[in-house]
Amino acid sequence: MHQRKLGPFTVSAIGLGCMNLSHAYGTPPPAEQGEKVLRAALDAGVTLFDTAALYGFGSNEKLVGPVLKSRRGEITLCSKGGMAGVTGDDGAMKRVIDGRPEAIVRNCEDSLRRLQTDVIDLYYLHRWDKKVPIEDSVGAMSRLVEQGKVRTIGLSEVSAPTIRKAHRVHPLTAVQTEYSLWTRNPEIAVIDACRELGIAFVAFSPVARGFLCDAVPDVATLDAKDIRKSMPRFAPEHHARNLKLLPPYRALAREAGCTPAQLALAWLLHKGGDILPIPGTTSVEHLREDLAAADVKLDAGLVARLEDLVNERTVSGNRYGEQANREVDTETFPA
Template sequence: MHTRKLGPFTVTAIGLGCMNLSHAYGTPPSPEQGRKVLHAALDAGVTLFDTAALYGFGANESLVGPVLKPHRREITLCSKGGMAGVTGDDGVTRRVIDGRPEAIRRNCEDSLRRLQTDVIDLYYLHRWDKSVPIEESVGALSRLVGQGKVRAIGLSEVSAATVRKAHAVHPVAAVQTEYSLWTRNPEIAVLAACREIGAAFVAFSPVARGFLCDALHDVTTLDAKDIRKTMPRFAPENYARNLQLLPPYKAIAREAGCTPAQLALAWLLHKGPDIIPIPGTTSVEHLREDLAAADVRLSPRTIASLEALINQDTVAGDRYSDQSNREVDTEVF
């Protein structure tokens, strides 16, 4: 397996985003199927696993923890706090962004218990709570490092300015943000900020939430609980326009001798040795397909063709709803 540096860790060039196994894209697979995917990743040599307190309101960490426990010395385990499920007086659990130090500390303790581990290798602030100075939230993360509960810290969906403020408090090992051919926002400033401070860049949703896998042709079939139903790019009118990008995209994949999903991942790997994609899947077959992208080689001409075809000017619709856009700190075109 090809490897890359992630803060103090050496990890496989492609990691596994575990969210899909418990969260976000409609009814999740059975725990049995989730364990099959995790074991297949381990068998394939994957050493980077990414989860969060939010995913399934703790269910994902509870799924991932016992499977990875026997392999803790061989893998890098990442989780996130500062955004988690909170159960109200009405008994309903809702997503809450809370960057106060006491909330981050509580989130971490809960994650350690669910993950069945004494330490989380890389712990991210899942979202910056804009009512709390970033320095205070990062200060809480640094204390977790000092207590031996966390080895390195990261940030998710933040701007270059916030990265620099955070790094002044404690070294930031990684920044995680959506990045793919159809979401190029990191290229505005965050990638440069990461390289300036020596942080790795972890790309989530690297296959554009399934779009670049050629896996979704009719958005009206999406499950009612699928988060893509709230995303403007997946609104029927926008998606119909975006689908027109797929035939030429698939032609480039055929020319490159790979699948559409592999083309998307290979493009990211070619964008820099500090970029680590973490695709998610519920399928062992798709997992193996994704991992094989590390062996795909793209010519400069192929990369130029891809970037001219799919970019911020050719994709219809924003990546997030207005509400979700208010919750992130990333630069926009």
């Protein structure tokens, strides 16, 4: 497995985003299947694992922790707080963004217990709670570092100005944001800010939520609980336009000698040695396909044609709906 630096850690160039095993894309697979994927990742040399308190309202951390426990010293374990599930008045769990210091401390302690570990290697603020100054949230995270509960800290879905404010309070190891051929927002300012400050960039949803795997031909087949149901790019009218990108995209993958998913991941790896994609999957077969992308070589001409084909101008629809757009702090391209 190729290696890259993530702050003080040396990790596999491609990590594993664990969310799919418990959350977001319809009914999750049985726990046994999730454990199988995690063990296959370990055996294949993956050393970067990403989870969060939110995923499955804690169930993802409960799944990940026991499996990784026996190999804890070999891996870099990442989780996130500041956005978690709470029990509402009706008894149902709901998602809440809460960046108050006391909430971050509580989230971290809950995550440590579920993950069955004494320390989290990289702890992210999952969302900036805009009711709380970023300096206050990061200050609480810095105290977790001082207490030995967290080794390093990062932010998720934030803008370049927020990164700079946070970094002045405590050095950030990583910023995590959606980044793929069809979501290029980090190229506006965030990647430049990270490079200026020596912060690694972790790319989630690197295969465009399955679209660049050529895996979503019919949005009508998506599970009712699938988060893509609320994403404009998967609305029927936008999805129909976006599907027109796939035939020439497949042709470029064939030219590169790889699968569509591998092409998306290889493109990210070619964007810089400080970029670490964390694709997720519920399939051991797809996991192995994703990891093989680290060996795909792309020449400059093919990269140029690829970027000309799939970009913020050619993709139809926003990446998030109205509510999610209000919750994140990322820069956006002009309409």
